[in-house]
Amino acid sequence: MTTEKPTSSHTTGLEIDEKEIRAVQIKWKKGRLSTGKILSIPLDLEPPNHVKPLYTEKSEKQLRSLLNKDLIVTGMPASDVMVRNLTVQLSKEKDIDQVLEFQTEPLLPFPVKDAIVDRMISGKGLDHTDLTVCAVKNELISEHIAIWHEVGVEPEVISCSQAALSTFSKTFSPxxxxxxxxxxxxxxxxxxxxxxxxxxxxxxxxxxxxxxxxxxxxxxxxxxxxxxxxxxxxxxxxxxxxxxxxxxxxxxxxxxxxxxxxxxxxxxxxxxxxxxxxxxxxxxxxxxxxxxxxxxxxxxxxxPKNTKGFSLTPLELQQFALPIGLALQAVSGSSHQINFRQKEYLYPYPWKRIKKPIAIYFAFCALLSGVILFFGNAYIAYKEDSLRKEYLNLLELMNKPFNEMEAEIKKKTPYIKTFENGSDVLLKKMSQSDIAYRIQLIENEIKETPDTFPLLPNTPNVSDFLAWLSNYPHIKPSKEKNGSDTISLESLSYKMVKRPDINKKRERYQVKVELEFSTPTPRYAREFHDILLAPNEMVDPNEDVKWSAERGRYRASFFLKDRTLYPTGKRK
CATH class of the missing domain: 3.30.420.40 (ATPase, nucleotide binding domain)
Structure with a gap:
């Protein structure tokens, strides 16, 4: 049986004997490995098989720092580990782990229930997998953990010397x-x-x-x-x-x-x-x-040969090969880890190394929430200011002063808060609900307004039109050699084609003018056509100007501007 094997970007391998503790930190960053701290701390042997660390102040701080931050890996002595070869007719690792103990038991000189078994894959075929199996008795794992507890170390991964050295050779062997x-x-x-x-x-x-x-x-x-x-x-x-x-x-x-x-x-x-x-x-x-x-x-x-990222001499690589290999066993990306911390020997503090990342994560979430809240409130304030401006524009369009509107509200509903002086400070205190209430009043007022229509049109009269037309110089009598006018008006039709009545209250006044004239000079006709199309005070630019010509005779039809004031609520 195996469990999910822990890995980390910062690991520290520890080796202990009767004389010293050797520690090597390995870092993994952007796919590259490098060494961190390298420590060698002397020990005193105290019977029976207990060790007392002789930490110097500096080395103690460095080791404690590694123990608090890094994933700590220790190794079972090679003499305590049984290594066997096994071939199973399976290819999926999940299936292999389920049958591992059953398949391994005939290879061991002790019951598998009294041991921890782990494996690494040494080869694969189409329908089988070759394994290197490592097994340790439970009592030996308990002794190993107790030895490290004596020096204040709780290993998160317990590997073995054989696996550590083989992992070391993968990186440093020439x-x-x-x-x-x-x-x-x-x-x-x-x-x-x-x-x-x-x-x-x-x-x-x-x-x-x-x-x-x-x-x-x-x-x-x-x-x-x-x-x-x-x-x-x-x-x-x-x-x-x-x-x-x-x-x-x-x-x-x-x-x-x-x-x-x-x-x-x-x-x-x-x-x-x-x-x-x-x-x-x-x-x-x-x-x-x-x-x-x-x-x-x-x-x-x-x-061993040195590689990029490792600043160790060949002699140091030999002497620290075991702790280096142990650290490499659990570094991110490791694929051949042996870990005997299983079953009842599982690491007792699984949240230890992720407390800080979780705290940073929640702090970042709180910061992000604060930023979102700040910008959200700023956006709401901006939208409220825009709503207030639109409300004031609406009152201006209705020809209703702000103070007059507030006075009406106070008169109709005295229990409602009003802003009669209309200062900017008070306007900023007007909430969305205040504006919504006022808009509802305006809507009710519009609905209650009688459905009327203007009886007196404000459109140009015939005289107004003729006066405007007379400003065009070529229309005035101007005798040439043949005695004819420059532009001769032959007919003029002034007709109101649309108007509101009791059945068509939403209709608008519309006056249509039709002209027929002649001129021996086409240029004058084109200039007159351009005058009708250009912006002016008579011709409605929203309607088409119709134009036709035939043998010196021209016809034009167009509509005059409508300046009539219509009820506000009844506009289209």
Whole structure:
């Protein structure tokens, strides 16, 4: 059974032993990885198996900052983890997770109900999936969590050393394809078979650099810091049964165990010769230690290569390979994470890292709501000002002063608030409901107004029209050589074609004029036609001017402007 695996853009991998805590922060931003803080904090061993941190003030603040902000990943020791290979006839990960424990149980030396099982996909076919399965007993997970609680750490993800180192090799290994990885730890030595960052199998040796230190201490009689300094200056190739018998014995034993492990791993791929070996861990504990261990193996040794975004030396990459790999296990975009925090060991504070983002989200929502409220109120105020102006324009159109309207309202409904002095301050206090009430009164007043129509038209008389016509110079008598007028009016018709009456109260007055004239000069006729079309005080521009000509005779018909005042509520 697996659960949704947590990832983050800021992760910190932690490794602990009897001497120190090593922490490495990994950051993921815009698809690129980089290192953040790198810490190495010394510890004191307190029986029985408890550790007490000797934090300096600076390192304590830095570590606490990482614990509060980052996703914390720790790793089970390789000796506590069972790694097995499994092939299932399934392709969907959801289906694989449902049958994982059942399929894994025959491969484990203990009941699966007493363990936590997780997997990573090592290969896929059309109808099957190859898995690398990792399993840990429940009691070992409880011990691991208790050890970290002693130093005030609550890991959110518990992975394992094998998965962390294989993930490390994906980013930092200079070897493409299948290769070995040898990690020289303080208390254990880990041998892995890795293919492009995917763990295929592993073997663990229960001895490490600590055993070499103890043997050297017996041979030299040194202790503490002097012991570490002399050990680093010791050449592993120069160690013999005479100079350092105990150390020689331990190196020989470790070399034989490594050889056995690598041969056991090679059986998984018998058809392919694996010549490359990537070194991690404390390989610099003795001078030429990797070469001495490789004498019988004769493999091509490689050290991790640095990549863009990681400002670490090759030696630091080896020494901090495990915490770097643990951090990479849970960084955003990780696809081969092993996490034993399942079932009863689920992380107890799932909201820890998202409290701040949630607070920022709600703060942003509150800010956005405030902005929307501010601009909403500003828009409403603008619309209310526009409504007040339209109301004042309506009163002006009805020829009804504002104060007069307010006086009428006060007289009809004394309980209604009025604004009789009409100042700008009071007008701004007039609400939409106040304006709506006044518009309703105006509407009622319009409905109650009698349905009348004007009896006296205000249209130009015949005399007015003739006076206007006389202003055109070519219409006046002007004798030429043939004795004829320039423009000779032959007929004029002045007729009111439309008018309102009791049956057509919405009708308007309309006067139509028809002219017939002659002229020997077409230019004068065109000029007169242009006068009729141009804006003037007589001809209604909203109606058509009709024009016809035939052999020097011209006919024109048009309508005169109507200046009659009609009742306001009855206009079309």
């Amino acid at each position: 070897i493409d394809g299948l290769h070995y990885l040898l990690h020289l730890g303080r208390e254990e030595t880990i041998c892995l078979l890795v293919n492009n960052g995917i763990l295929l199998n592993s073997q663990t040796i229960g001895s490490g650099i600590k055993d070499l230190e103890e043997a050297f201490a017996v041979d030299s009689g040194l202790i503490d810091k002097k012991l570490e300094k002399e050990l680093k200056n010791c050449d592993a190739n120069a160690v013999t049964t005479t100079s350092h018998p105990k150390l020689f014995q331990k190196i020989q034993k470790l070399s034989i165990e490594i050889t056995k492990c690598l041969y056991a791993l090679a059986k998984q791929h018998p058809a392919q010769e694996i010549d490359h070996l990537l070194l991690t861990g404390n390989s610099s504990a003795l001078i030429n230690l990797p070469d001495r261990l490789n004498q019988s193996l004769k493999k091509k040794l490689h050290t």
